[in-house]
Amino acid sequence: MTDPLKRFFGTWIFDRDESEFDQGELPQSATLTIEDAFGTLKFTMTSVAADGSSQTDSFVALPNGGETRLGKSGLADAMRHGLRGDNNLVSEALRGGVPIMVADRELSPDGRTLTVTQTVHVTETESFVNTAIYHKAQ
Template identity: 55%
Template structure:
C-alpha cells in the first residue's frame, strides 16, 4: 500500500458536537478504525445511535485500485476508493454505474482531525449531505 494511506491509519473517535446531518439523526457516538491489511484499507465502524442502537459495519478496498464489484449488498453493486489529494480519501458506492453515495475523508493539516463528508443521492428525490468530525484517538 502506498505511503499516502499511512496518515489515515488508526482509531478515530467521533466528536458528536461537530455533526451536521441533513438526512437522518446524527449518532450519539462512533468509532472509526482504518487499518492496512497487505495493501487493502480496512474500515471498521462502530456507531451508537441517538436511541442507543449499536451498529457495526466494515468494508475494505484498495486505494487507487480498480472498482470492486459487490455481490451481497442490495443497495450498491460496486465500490471504489481513491485519493483525491494526499489529504482526501474518497469512497464511492455505485449502482448500475451511477454513484449513489460518496464519502470524502479529509485530514486536517496536523493529522489529528478527520472530517467525513458523506453525500447520498436518492434517485429522483434529492441529495443529502452528512458531515461527521472525528478526532484521532491517543
C-alpha cells in the same frame, strides 16, 4: 501501502457537537478505525445510535481507485476507493457506473481531524449530506 494512505490509519473518535446530518440522527458516540489489512484498506465503524443501540460494521477495500463489483448489496453494484490528492480518501458506491453515494474523508493539515462528508444521491435532483467530524485517538 503508500505513505499518504498511512496518514489516515488509526482510530478516530466522533465529535457529535461539530457534526451535522441532513439524513438520520446523529449517533451518541462513534469510532472509526482505518488500517492496512494485507494491502487492502480495512474500515471498522462502531457506533451507539440515538436510541442507545450499538452497532459495528466493517469492510475491506482496494485502495487503488479501481471498481470492485459487489454481490447482492441491494442498491450499489460496485465500489471504488482511493486518494484524491494527499488529504482526501474517497469511497464511492456505484449503480450502473454512476455514483449513488460518496464518502469523502478529508484529513486536516495537522493530521488530527478527519472530516467525513457523505453524500447520498436519492434521485437525480435530490441528495442528502451528512458531515461527521472525527479526532484522532491518542
